[in-house]
Amino acid sequence: MRTSLLTEITGLSSENDLEKIKGNINKIISEVSSSKQKDFIVSENGSSSSVNKNFLLNELNQIKHSRTLGRTQYYIKRLIRGLTKNKTSKLNDINLNRWKEYDDIITDSLWIIEKRDKSGVHKADYWGNFIPQIPNQLMRRYTKKGDWILDPFAGSGTTLIECKRLGRNGMGIELIPIVAKRAKENLSDEKNPFEIKTTLKTGDSTSIDFKTQLDKEKIKSFQFFLFHPPYWDIITFSKRKNDLSNAKSINDFIKMFGGVADRTYPLLDKGRYCAVVIGDKYSSGEWIPLGFYVMQEMIKIGYKLKSTIVKNFDTTKGKMSQKELWRYRALAGGFYIFKHEYIFLFQK
Numbered sequence: 001m002r003t004s005l006l007t008e009i010t011g012l013s014s015e016n017d018l019e020k021i022k023g024n025i026n027k028i029i030s031e032v033s034s035s036k037q038k039d040f041i042v043s044e045n046g047s048s049s050s051v052n053k054n055f056l057l058n059e060l061n062q063i064k065h066s067r068t069l070g071r072t073q074y075y076i077k078r079l080i081r082g083l084t085k086n087k088t089s090k091l092n093d094i095n096l097n098r099w100k101e102y103d104d105i106i107t108d109s110l111w112i113i114e115k116r117d118k119s120g121v122h123k124a125d126y127w128g129n130f131i132p133q134i135p136n137q138l139m140r141r142y143t144k145k146g147d148w149i150l151d152p153f154a155g156s157g158t159t160l161i162e163c164k165r166l167g168r169n170g171m172g173i174e175l176i177p178i179v180a181k182r183a184k185e186n187l188s189d190e191k192n193p194f195e196i197k198t199t200l201k202t203g204d205s206t207s208i209d210f211k212t213q214l215d216k217e218k219i220k221s222f223q224f225f226l227f228h229p230p231y232w233d234i235i236t237f238s239k240r241k242n243d244l245s246n247a248k249s250i251n252d253f254i255k256m257f258g259g260v261a262d263r264t265y266p267l268l269d270k271g272r273y274c275a276v277v278i279g280d281k282y283s284s285g286e287w288i289p290l291g292f293y294v295m296q297e298m299i300k301i302g303y304k305l306k307s308t309i310v311k312n313f314d315t316t317k318g319k320m321s322q323k324e325l326w327r328y329r330a331l332a333g334g335f336y337i338f339k340h341e342y343i344f345l346f347q348k
């Protein structure tokens with residue numbers, strides 16, 4: 001964008017001739033529309049920022065279609081604010097003056113995500129990993145650049161990869177040494193454009209001293225936790241007895257998960273958020289609401305429940321080939337086939 005565009009728009013804010021304003025706005029719209037750029041640079045007082053083309057066109061069209069001079073000038077001033085002022089909350093870096101620009105950030109409690117992000121080092125080969133869009137969405141809503149995120153069930157390191165992409169520091173703990181090793185190797189192939197720190201430790205989240213880990217990084221607290229524990233024994237990750245997928249009973253599982261949540265609680269800054277990603281399971285013909293048990297546990301510990309998100313569930317390749325069989329079993333046995341999991345969101 002020509003650097004004079006901001007000056008041009010600013011000039012229009014003191015113009016009283018509605019026809020003249022509309023004429024100028026039309027000229028700007030056709031200039032922006034015909035450009036091949038997706039983002040434009042806006043410069044003011046020596047500093048510059050980028051603005052998304054769709055956002056710009058949306059705002060310009062709103063000005064174009066407003067009927068009165070008062071309304072037109074209101075939208076012009078709003079656009080100038082959007083281009084020059086950054087309005088963020090304590091929680092994230094979303095510029096509320098340009099909230100329409102973030103149309104890919106989900107705000108509904110039902111998440112239907114058709115395709116897994118497989119870009120770069122993200123792979124789907126770790127059985128039980130979550131789609132990268134989960135940490136991506138959550139971190140953009142609930143963290144700022146430079147914040148520290150803890151993932152106590154790191155698995156293949158999906159959260160840490162997203163940390164690198166989004167400029168957040170991340171600490172992951174994974175019980176199984178070979179899984180942690182592979183995740184570390186994979187993570188090291190991901191670029192680090194924001195020069196943040198990501199550490200992945202082999203350890204047991206039910207007993208590790210998180211405070212010592214914090215001290216090692218010379219930080220006092222975390223700003224977000226992302227818990228993605230095993231869904232009890234749906235997938236057995238190892239034979240280790242401190243592996244949550246080996247819990248002997250549902251009570252055992254909740255106790256182990258509760259232990260991790262309880263011991264990490266003091267390390268989260270007050271007012272900040274954490275999320276638990278979990279699904280339910282069937283056992284001997286009975287629906288076991290793992291998600292709701294875990295949610296209750298978090299509330300008992302002291303967290304405030306902020307949202308229950310239902311996310312569609314990827315049909316794994318194995319299940320896909322047995323689709324017909326499952327459908328028959330569901331019809332015959334009077335149950336439903338799992339197609340969703342939960343993302344419970346909490347605030348401290």
Ligand SMILES: C[S@@+](CC[C@H](N)C(=O)[O-])C[C@H]1O[C@@H](n2cnc3c(N)ncnc32)[C@H](O)[C@@H]1O
Binds near residue numbers: 243245
């Ligand atoms: C559902 S997976 C997490 C997957 C991860 N979000 C990803 O995208 O790869 C749960 C992970 O927790 C690990 N785990 C189980 N018990 C643990 C414990 N006590 N401490 C740390 N990790 C544990 C398992 O080995 C498994 O990798």
